[in-house]
Amino acid sequence: MNVNRVMGKVLSDDQVESLLAGKKILLKGLTSKAGKKYGAYIIPNGTEEYSYTKDGEVKSGVQYRFTMEFLDRKCGANRKYRV
Numbered sequence: 752m753n754v755n756r757v758m759g760k761v762l763s764d765d766q767v768e769s770l771l772a773g774k775k776i777l778l779k780g781l782t783s784k785a786g787k788k789y790g791a792y793i794i795p796n797g798t799e800e801y802s803y804t805k806d807g808e809v810k811s812g813v814q815y816r817f818t819m820e821f822l823d824r825k826c827g828a829n830r831k832y833r834v
Contacts, residue, residue: 794819
């Protein structure tokens with residue numbers, strides 16, 4: 752299992768420990784589809800099972816679920832999205 756990456760960002764040992772302990776972490780330097788840089792809080796939200804078929808072979812397992820919380824700079828409110 753690989754838990755040292757979230758959205759392509761390599762996590763430090765302290766960040767991994769915080770996520771596994773159920774604490775939220777701040778990731779900076781994420782890039783949007785439009786190429787703009789932003790930061791977001793990653794909040795662990797349990798696990799879920801997955802299953803898919805690739806090249807005729809069924810693959811399944813368990814993955815972590817996260818909620819992302821973006822800070823809205825215009826009004827100071829938070830926006831949350833499930834990932």
